[in-house]
Amino acid sequence: MRISFPASSTSSSERSRAITIFVDGQPVIAYEGETVAAVLLAETRRTFRRTPGRNEPRGLFCGIGVCYDCLVTVNGQANVRACQTPVVEGMRVTTEETQRQWRQPASSARAERGGQADLYVEAAVVGAGPAGLEAAIAAAGASVRVALLDSASQLGGQYFKGPDWQPVPQQDAEAAALFARVRDIPTLQHFVKTQVWGAFPEGDGWLLTLDGPSAPFRIHTQTLILATGAYDRPIAFPGWTLPGVMTAGAAQTLLKSQNILPGKRVVVAGAGPLHWVVAAQLVRAGAEVVAVLEAVPRARFLHPKHIPALWRQWQRLREGWEAWRALRRADVTMRFGWGVLRAHGHEQVEAVTITPLDEQWTPQPGRAETVPADTVVIGYGFLPANQLTRLLGCEHEYSPRRGGWIPRRDAWMQTSLPGLFAVGDGAGVGGAALARIEGALAGLYAAHLLGRLSKEDLHRAETSLRRRLRREQRFATMLGDLFTPGPGLYTLADETTIICRCEEVRLGDIQRARAAGAETLNEIKGLTRAGMGNCQGRICGDLMAHALVSGDVATQEQQLRNLGMLSVRPPIHPLTVETLAEAAEDM
Amino acid sequence: MNQHYDHIIVGGGFAGLAIAYHLARRGAAVLLLEAERIGYGASGACAGRAQVSESHRGLHMRLTLDGLARLETLEAELGREFEWRRLGNIMLIEQERHWQWWSEQVAYLQQLGASAAMLSPEELRQAEPLLNVERFLGGAWCLEGHLNPFKFMHAYASAARKHGAVIRQHARVVGLVSHKGRLIAVKTAHNRFAADGVIITAGAWTGQVLQTAGVHLPVQFTHAEAVISEPLPRVLHHHIGLADFYETIHNASRAVSIGVAQQQNGSLLVTEAVEMTERIHRANSAWGIPAIARDLLALFPALADVRMVRAWASPSPFLPDEQPAIGWVPGLENCFVATCFHNTITTIPILSELIAETVLGGQPEIDMSPFNPARFQ
Numbered sequence: 029m030r031i032s033f034p035a036s037s038t039s040s041s042e043r044s045r046a047i048t049i050f051v052d053g054q055p056v057i058a059y060e061g062e063t064v065a066a067v068l069l070a071e072t073r074r075t076f077r078r079t080p081g082r083n084e085p086r087g088l089f090c091g092i093g094v095c096y097d098c099l100v101t102v103n104g105q106a107n108v109r110a111c112q113t114p115v116v117e118g119m120r121v122t123t124e125e126t127q128r129q130w131r132q133p134a135s136s137a138r139a140e141r142g143g144q145a146d147l148y149v150e151a152a153v154v155g156a157g158p159a160g161l162e163a164a165i166a167a168a169g170a171s172v173r174v175a176l177l178d179s180a181s182q183l184g185g186q187y188f189k190g191p192d193w194q195p196v197p198q199q200d201a202e203a204a205a206l207f208a209r210v211r212d213i214p215t216l217q218h219f220v221k222t223q224v225w226g227a228f229p230e231g232d233g234w235l236l237t238l239d240g241p242s243a244p245f246r247i248h249t250q251t252l253i254l255a256t257g258a259y260d261r262p263i264a265f266p267g268w269t270l271p272g273v274m275t276a277g278a279a280q281t282l283l284k285s286q287n288i289l290p291g292k293r294v295v296v297a298g299a300g301p302l303h304w305v306v307a308a309q310l311v312r313a314g315a316e317v318v319a320v321l322e323a324v325p326r327a328r329f330l331h332p333k334h335i336p337a338l339w340r341q342w343q344r345l346r347e348g349w350e351a352w353r354a355l356r357r358a359d360v361t362m363r364f365g366w367g368v369l370r371a372h373g374h375e376q377v378e379a380v381t382i383t384p385l386d387e388q389w390t391p392q393p394g395r396a397e398t399v400p401a402d403t404v405v406i407g408y409g410f411l412p413a414n415q416l417t418r419l420l421g422c423e424h425e426y427s428p429r430r431g432g433w434i435p436r437r438d439a440w441m442q443t444s445l446p447g448l449f450a451v452g453d454g455a456g457v458g459g460a461a462l463a464r465i466e467g468a469l470a471g472l473y474a475a476h477l478l479g480r481l482s483k484e485d486l487h488r489a490e491t492s493l494r495r496r497l498r499r500e501q502r503f504a505t506m507l508g509d510l511f512t513p514g515p516g517l518y519t520l521a522d523e524t525t526i527i528c529r530c531e532e533v534r535l536g537d538i539q540r541a542r543a544a545g546a547e548t549l550n551e552i553k554g555l556t557r558a559g560m561g562n563c564q565g566r567i568c569g570d571l572m573a574h575a576l577v578s579g580d581v582a583t584q585e586q587q588l589r590n591l592g593m594l595s596v597r598p599p600i601h602p603l604t605v606e607t608l609a610e611a612a613e614d615m
Numbered sequence: 616m617n618q619h620y621d622h623i624i625v626g627g628g629f630a631g632l633a634i635a636y637h638l639a640r641r642g643a644a645v646l647l648l649e650a651e652r653i654g655y656g657a658s659g660a661c662a663g664r665a666q667v668s669e670s671h672r673g674l675h676m677r678l679t680l681d682g683l684a685r686l687e688t689l690e691a692e693l694g695r696e697f698e699w700r701r702l703g704n705i706m707l708i709e710q711e712r713h714w715q716w717w718s719e720q721v722a723y724l725q726q727l728g729a730s731a732a733m734l735s736p737e738e739l740r741q742a743e744p745l746l747n748v749e750r751f752l753g754g755a756w757c758l759e760g761h762l763n764p765f766k767f768m769h770a771y772a773s774a775a776r777k778h779g780a781v782i783r784q785h786a787r788v789v790g791l792v793s794h795k796g797r798l799i800a801v802k803t804a805h806n807r808f809a810a811d812g813v814i815i816t817a818g819a820w821t822g823q824v825l826q827t828a829g830v831h832l833p834v835q836f837t838h839a840e841a842v843i844s845e846p847l848p849r850v851l852h853h854h855i856g857l858a859d860f861y862e863t864i865h866n867a868s869r870a871v872s873i874g875v876a877q878q879q880n881g882s883l884l885v886t887e888a889v890e891m892t893e894r895i896h897r898a899n900s901a902w903g904i905p906a907i908a909r910d911l912l913a914l915f916p917a918l919a920d921v922r923m924v925r926a927w928a929s930p931s932p933f934l935p936d937e938q939p940a941i942g943w944v945p946g947l948e949n950c951f952v953a954t955c956f957h958n959t960i961t962t963i964p965i966l967s968e969l970i971a972e973t974v975l976g977g978q979p980e981i982d983m984s985p986f987n988p989a990r991f992q
Contacts, residue, residue, distance in 0.1 A: 080846060080881070105920050107845060128848055130745060130917035228901045237901050246901060421898075531880070544695075545773055547784055548652055554659065554765030557880060562845060562924055598899050602845060602922035608908035 029289045030070050031313045047117040052124050058115045065091070065098050065110035066286035068123070074271035074376045076100050076110055076123050081532040085375050087271030089529070089567075091278025092186060093179065094259045094413075096562035096602070097269075097529050104129050107562070107602075111278070114181070145245045145611075149175045149217075151474050152236055152249035154224050154416060157185020158460040159452025159467035160255030161206045166471025166489075167253070168216035169209075170480045175247055176210065176218040177238065179601075183207050183220065185257055186277065187460045189284050219243040226598030227252070227416050233447065234420075237611065239603055245611040251447045251474040254417060255467055258410035258431060258453035261513070262567045264527055264535070264575075265520035267371030268406075276306045276407030283309045290315070291403025295380045297321040297368040300511035301348060303407030308351035310405075311358040318401050319361040321382055323389050323408070323517065324510055326364035337506035340499060369396055369520060371404050380404050390516025409511055410457045411570055417443060417450050419596040426589045429508030430456030432570055433593050440473035441466050449474060458504035465497045515584055518574035527575060528568035530561020535575055542576055548592045549573060562602050565594040620646040620781075622974065623801050623810040625788050625824055626817035628658030629764075629960065630953050632771035632782075633967030634814060634974075636693070639778035641975060646808060647780060648801065650787035654768045656818040658959075660897070660929030662841065662876060662884050663767075664854055665760030666958040667729060668704050668720070674985055678962040680727060685964040686760055694777075695770035698763040698879050703853040705734065705742065705754040707914075713858040717755035730758035745850055745917045755858065761876065762960065788817075791828035791950070798828065798950050812974055814951045815944070819895050819930035821954040830944055833991055834954060836895065836930040837864065840888040840903040842911075845922045846881030855914070864889045871906045873914055883921065885911050892930070899926045934991070941970065941986035952988050 044060040049067065058067040065088050068076060075085040076098050089097045091111050098110040101122035110121075153164040156178035164176040178185070188203035210218055222240025229235075234252040238245060260275035267273065274290060276298060282288040283306070293316050296307040307320045338345060355362060369383040369391050383396040410431055417435040418424065423444035424433045434456040435443045441451045449470040452463030472489050475481040481489075521527065523536035533556045541555040549565075549572055552558060558572055559565030565572075577587040599608070622638050624631045627649030635647045649655070665686060670679040690696050708714050717733065724731035734754040739746060742756070772782055791813065792800040798813045817824045822834035854876035857863070863872040867889070874886040888903030904926050912919060934940055934955045944950040951974055956962060969979040 107922060130850070131919060226899070226901055226904070228898070230901075235901050237905075544769060545776065545782075546769070551652055551765075551769075554654065555769060560843075560925065562922070564925060597925040597927055598904060599923055599925070602924045604919065605844075605908045605912050605921050605923060606919040608842075608905045608923060609912045610905075612905035612909035613902050 029072065029292070031283070031287045031289050047115065049115050049117075049119040049121060051121045060115070062115050062286055063111055064100060064102065064113045064115055064119075064121055066282065066288045067115055068100075068110060068121070069282065069288050069290070073123065076271070078125060079532055084269060084532075085271050086269060086529070087376070088274055088278055090259060090262075090275050091281045092259060094563060095262070095529060095567050104131070111281075146248060147175060147244040147246070148248045149173045150249065150478050151175075151251045151253060151471075152177065152234070152247050153253045153255060154236070155185060155255035155257055155452070155454065156180075156183045156218065156220070157255060157257045157452060157463065158187050159257075159454075159463035160185070160253070161210060162464045162467030163253045163255055163449070163451055163471035163474075164216055164218070165206065165209045165213065166468045167475045168213040170472070170475035171215055172475045172478055172480050174216045175249070176216060177222045177224055177236070177243070178218075178220050179223045181221050183210060183218065189281065223601050224416070225601055225603055227420055229420065237598070239607055251449070251477060253449040253451060253467070253470050253474060254454060255452045255463070256413040256416060256454035258412050258457050259566065260406070261408045261411050261431070262571060263406055263408050263517060263520065264525050264571050265368060265370055266522055266525050267373065267377070269526050269529060270371050270373050270377050271375070272373070272377030272402055273371050273404045273406070276303045276405055279405045280306050280309065283313055289313055290405065292316060293318055293401045294403040294405055295319050295321070295368065295382065295399065295401045296405045296407070297323075297366075297382070298407030299323040299513065300407065300409050300507060301344075303405065304351045304355075305347065306405060306407060307360065308354040311354055311360060317355070317358065317360045318399050319363060319382060320355060321366040321368065322362070322364045323367050323385055323514070324364065325387070328510060334506050334510070337502040341503055367391065367517070368404060368406065369393060372398070377402055377404055385514075385516060387514070388516040389514030390519060408513055408517065410453060411566075412457060413454045413566070415564070415566070415596045415600045417455070418593055419598065419600065420445060420448060422448065422450070424593065426585065427456060428585060429505070429512050430458065441470040442473065447477065458500065459507070462497070462500035462504050465493050465500060468493055469497070515574075515581060518571070521575065527571050528556075528558035528561065530563050530567070531557040533558040533568070538572055538575055548590075549594050550592065553594055559594045564596065564600065569594045618646070618808050620644045620808065620810040622646070622812045622814060623648065623808055624814045624816060625801065626656075626815065626820065627653045627772075627782065627784065628656050628816060628818050629768060629771075629963045630956065630967065631814070631816035632768050632775060633963050634816060634953070634970050635780045635782065636771045636775040636778065637968050637971030638974065639775050639780035641971060643975065645775070645780040646810065647775070647782045648786045648788055648803060648808070649782065649784045650820070652784045653772060653782070654765060656820065657929050657931050658764060658768060658818070660839075660841070660927045661764050661960070662854075662874060662886050663762050663764045663878070663960070664704070664874075664876065665762060665961040666704070667724070667759045667961060668706060668731075668755065668757040670958060672723065674981075675957055676727065677981070678965050679958050680729065682958070682961040682963070682965045683760060686762070686961070689964055690770070693770040693774040695766065695773055697766035697770045700761055700879075701758055702761040702876065703756055704759045704856065705739070705756050705853045706856050706858040707739075707751045707754050708858040709750055709752065710859065711752070714752050717858060721755050721757070724757055732756045743852060743855065745915050746855070747914055747916055756853070759854065760961070761854070763879070764960070767960070788824055789827070791824065793828045793947060796946060796948055798947055812949045812951065814953065814970070814974060816953050818954055819932040821932065821952060825944065825952065828947060828950070830946060832940060832944075832952065832988055833935055834932050835935070836892070836932045838890045838892040838896070838928060839886065839931045840899050840907065840926060840928040841884060841886040842904055842907045842923050842926045844883040844885070845924050847877070847883065847921060848881065849877065850918070851875065851877040851883065867891075869902065871903075871910050873907070873910045875911065875914075882924075895930045897928050897930075899928045903928070936990070939986045940988040941966065941983050942988050945989045945992050
């Protein structure tokens with residue numbers, strides 16, 4: 029359902045041009061700028077496909093291009109992500125199973141792609157969210173030749189995301205200032221709609237392989253700053269693959285960027301600030317929020333030890349307060365120490381069982397309740413998008429409070445590999461403000477390494493950043509202390525619950541592989557195919573690991589370290605044979 | 616810590632695990648040390664093809680055909696499934712002299728009772744409707760086999776464990792300790808193990824391991840990459856390879872020769888981009904993946920829209936004469952080496968048993984002396 033706008037809303041309430049697309053042969057009105065996913069949901073089509081293995085319905089889940097579950101056929105091309113594909117006039121979208129068509133490649137493909145095959149720069153920045161923007165600006169501001177890359181169609185990442193039907197003015201102004209800087213600095217080139225599919229060491233520097241309409245095939249760079257952000261931590265529970273279960277990020281993207289109401293009767297469950305904000309946005313947009321469930325007990329929020337971390341976080345406190353007030357005004361049920369236990373339904377969510385949790389977040393199903401709902405939004409924090417640091421073989425450490433496996437870094441955000449930096453949520457979840465400071469520090473130090481910034485200038489620029497860095501680190505630590513999932517959160521799945529959504533691998537399959545002698549995640553992957561699919565383990569990796577540990581928190585952490593990380597392989601996003609073939613070099 | 620075993624096996628690939636099974640089954644106390652994890656080398660980075668077509672005549676062919684027969688019953692023997700199935704292989708032939716060679720090979724295979732035939736371009740088209748046959752004179756077809764390499768290894772591993780073998784992963788051997796021409800201990804970073812005999816099955820790493828005891832075996836390796844697609848409906852019915860594979864990759868610093876088969880789950884597994892290297896590593900390259908895609912597209916233009924979801928890479932070991940090394944290591948009377956196999960998946964079920972018999976002091980009925988590593992002395 030499209031959101032009907034309140035009278036007080038800003039200019040962005042005006043819809044763009046109406047066009048017609050065809051969904052399973054039927055003409056459907058869509059608006060330019062909408063994604064295929066948004067149009068399907070506006071048409072109340074929640075099932076986007078059926079799975080090849082078990083014929084189960086699937087719809088929008090992560091909403092930001094990570095999970096590869098919202099696959100549809102677009103103009104005859106199978107397995108296209110609905111959430112990442114903008115509609116165009118006359119587009120033909122198929123959700124029903126169709127015979128896959130085999131076609132001859134377009135001979136003009138290479139000619140269509142503009143620009144050169146190879147670009148040489150001094151610094152490449154992957155990801156144009158808060159961290160990447162600051163890194164690129166800091167480095168290019170010191171005359172470093174920089175290439176800034178992002179897969180989205182606009183700068184800003186998940187944080188500065190527009191258009192917003194009710195924008196936060198300060199966030200907007202900050203974004204506008206950063207975008208203007210990116211456009212103004214002459215040594216800074218940026219490429220949007222550009223996916224980095226591989227990263228390789230090359231001499232003393234790095235080689236990136238890219239896919240984008242105006243991007244070169246390869247960027248050769250002396251320094252590399254990875255600012256790849258984070259995505260919602262998936263949590264597996266019975267029914268979590270039903271259409272209608274989605275992440276807080278998916279719900280927020282639908283609300284903020286697409287003006288689409290994710291559902292009518294919504295249960296919002298999670299831990300931490302984001303799902304509260306999303307719940308308030310849902311209420312403002314006209315959804316009925318059945319309940320907001322916070323896993324953390326109320327008493328833990330009120331602990332005085334958090335006060336120092338909240339000092340000077342006025343903006344955040346105000347946002348939190350406003351969200352809370354909106355929910356109170358709408359008389360939304362808010363429960364602390366509660367969570368989701370199970371989603372029910374045949375083709376989509378019809379009801380949700382919610383449950384109180386103990387201190388370890390373990391469900392106490394004796395007092396569980398089942399409520400009718402068509403949508404479950406889950407927001408249990410974030411996982412770092414650490415594929416590139418893993419691919420390149422940086423040393424990682426297991427840090428549950430920062431989202432799991434994160435690269436080791438020095439004070440300048442440099443990883444264990446010289447000249448390779450990792451900043452922002454992708455290097456440890458800590459929020460946008462922390463990400464910006466980390467980005468700036470890395471950009472400055474890269475400029476220093478490249479001989480474009482003297483030691484004195486580096487230290488002058490550093491001083492105020494370091495003070496703010498400490499403040500934001502305190503805040504991030506507080507969030508980590510409060511909201512890092514208790515082990516009980518990972519006990520919701522039963523033996524038949526899907527863990528790997530791509531390859532339809534169930535918890536029982538994973539447990540059997542373990543019992544058969546597999547000791548690490550990579551062996552379980554080899555035996556079960558979990559993690560081998562389109563998303564390359566982004567969704568199931570953390571779930572697989574947690575499904576195999578037991579004991580107290582400290583024991584579990586040690587077991588998680590021993591299970592290791594799934595290996596990451598290029599292409600880190602699926603690419604067609606034709607696209608890859610275009611990038612082939614003459615041998 | 617100083618533990619004593621009858622046999623220590625160094626390297627947890629196909630060979631090491633299968634030998635561990637046969638030794639343990641015969642009652643030996645076996646310890647297998649794997650530096651990383653089971654199948655970390657070429658065994659875990661292979662297409663799962665149980666090759667028959669390219670076998671050299673004589674001993675190789677015998678091992679291959681016996682192995683193929685053995686694979687038919689091996690799942691039952693080991694008590695684990697590994698997705699064994701029969702699958703045809705087609706070698707695509709572009710040049711007249713290859714047509715000649717393959718015609719003779721097919722006749723020889725037929726003589727030995729293998730199912731094989733030469734295919735005309737029209738027959739190729741019927742066998743693989745999506746194949747662009749225009750470059751080819753035809754193909755050489757042979758019925759081979761296919762399995763899931765991970766499950767294959769784990770089948771051997773679990774059967775070995777069942778018979779009491781100890782398999783230690785993440786236990787890299789850092790030194791072989793010898794005394795008066797005998798190995799007396801095997802050292803890892805944290806432990807030291809003693810055994811009556813040591814068997815080195817470390818694939819590309821075999822040269823490095825033996826070097827720690829001062830023995831030189833000239834194990835070389837190429838670096839090979841492969842790419843895997845999303846699952847597809849049934850589009851391929853055979854394993855497809857190119858008849859000029861060895862010529863293409865021989866001595867080239869970089870080369871691509873396509874081999875492709877559709878896996879049980881529907882993915883296409885496409886081998887391989889090959890690079891000469893001095894360094895053992897498992898990283899993919901920026902040139903290899905696009906180069907494989909380009910050559911695949913030339914063979915199967917209709918697969919242009921198929922998505923490639925991941926890739927892998929591995930060192931692939933060989934010896935200068937391109938024959939395996941199987942036998943006692945010269946100068947170390949209780950150290951056996953087995954590496955650089957041909958048709959590894961097909962021959963290992965037989966070879967591993969022969970090796971176990973040899974190591975236990977028996978006289979196996981098949982003479983493996985052509986593979987004696989002493990030939991490099």
